Amino acid sequence: MTLAMNKALMNTFLASVFQEVSNEFHVEDVCEGKVTLRLLVNEKHLRPGGTVSGPAMFSLADVTAYMLTLAHIGPRALAVTTNCSIDFMRKPSSGVDLIAFGRLLKIGKTLSVCDVFIHSEGCEKVVARASLTYSIPPTGVELTN
């Protein structure tokens, strides 16, 4: 399966579709079946105690699985998450970005299944692990703006 988008296109797409968060997420690397994203951690991602919040990690996992799916099917913005199971295992290190590794486990006509492992940059221990299912819209049903 060849990629439908390369890294530059994926970052352009992220910036156009998620304007308000485009400075938070960056596609670092993509190849067949795999993607790496960075969450540029800022104040608004933090929780009491100074750690990155659960919702910020969920967002990172969700965007990672979304971009990984689109890398293989092309920029169909309306793909939607149908299920996510996420385990939070350790506190992220403070003051560093989070790195997410996404892996495509299945891609069919109507569903994709990915898993995502999140680490603090520079530390190999897993901070969070998620599996996500995305529903893929039929071809032709797309954004018009």
Place this chain on the structure above:
Amino acid sequence: MTLAMNKALMNTFLASVFQEVSNEFHVEDVCEGKVTLRLLVNEKHLRPGGTVSGPAMFSLADVTAYMLTLAHIGPRALAVTTNCSIDFMRKPSSGVDLIAFGRLLKIGKTLSVCDVFIHSEGCEKVVARASLTYSIPPTGVELTN
């Protein structure tokens, strides 16, 4: 089991601990084993297509389970989510708030388990359903700021 916090205390706690999002969440109702929260939907919660984003719904589910746990054990801010499984079932209605109903399924010394159902205000169909496990810190380990 009696409640450790009433609705007014819960909203005060929310405002002090989550200053940046305290105008987004509001505890509507609480009783033994149950809580109702409102997400005051604004522009930043929206995704392409005008629907409330998955991460915004995850945040609502997470804050609901957190506040429900604290309602029963008191304001221990350091309780942390260890697991969440969430199903996204329908698009939320546009232009209305989301309402979350949380139910405490178990509360032990070290873990609580809740489920949360999310609806668009004024519509009884379930938009999302989540189950969450919270790890409860030992008494005495608390925020000091």
Place this chain on the structure above:
Amino acid sequence: MTLAMNKALMNTFLASVFQEVSNEFHVEDVCEGKVTLRLLVNEKHLRPGGTVSGPAMFSLADVTAYMLTLAHIGPRALAVTTNCSIDFMRKPSSGVDLIAFGRLLKIGKTLSVCDVFIHSEGCEKVVARASLTYSIPPTGVELTN
């Protein structure tokens, strides 16, 4: 939405499709959007310590969601589970059957989503809670034996 199968048909279907376990599961009640099943607990369901095993509870949750889906779409045996998230919360009581309450949260053309609460008979505390997604085969793709 009317039911496609009543209780008697559902038990006949269970007995014909799952011959080896048909004496373990019994549909107790069914109405629109809801079903109640019984697991007739026997020796082979038990784990060290005398409690019903996790796999036996998973089976009960899975059969409950399957029968609930089929009650609404008719006896399409090839419906398959795509995802299950299950929380085990308490030890079941020994020496009594398990009762599962299933609720249909969504049924579409290709997917159904259910949740299932499992109790020991005669005790209202939840022993396990599961949510399951079933993939529904297109009409006409069915068992021929």
Place this chain on the structure above:
Amino acid sequence: MTLAMNKALMNTFLASVFQEVSNEFHVEDVCEGKVTLRLLVNEKHLRPGGTVSGPAMFSLADVTAYMLTLAHIGPRALAVTTNCSIDFMRKPSSGVDLIAFGRLLKIGKTLSVCDVFIHSEGCEKVVARASLTYSIPPTGVELTN
């Protein structure tokens, strides 16, 4: 972290604790943080259509995470599953055993978190993926039979 049990001890433990299923599961390999188990597929694992049933795959994932946890903490039979999220992605091949690869993502004093990938023997595509949380009993609380 050194292993508390080697492969031979793990198979002996399996045979003693799960007498009724000890001829179904076999520990193939174990090292720090990883384990491989085999499900010797037989008639009773099959579903309509000839494929291995979801509950049989759940059992395999559950026993894999259990044995992986015990490999690191020693034979404490009373460790219990508190949560499992499982995705079923493809039909297993017929007529061959299933192989499960378990990986320990976290092991603490009270919880372990594992993920498990299941394949049909001789085929690298993932049939099912699960993540499981085990609750670890305090030292000294053990089986006495």
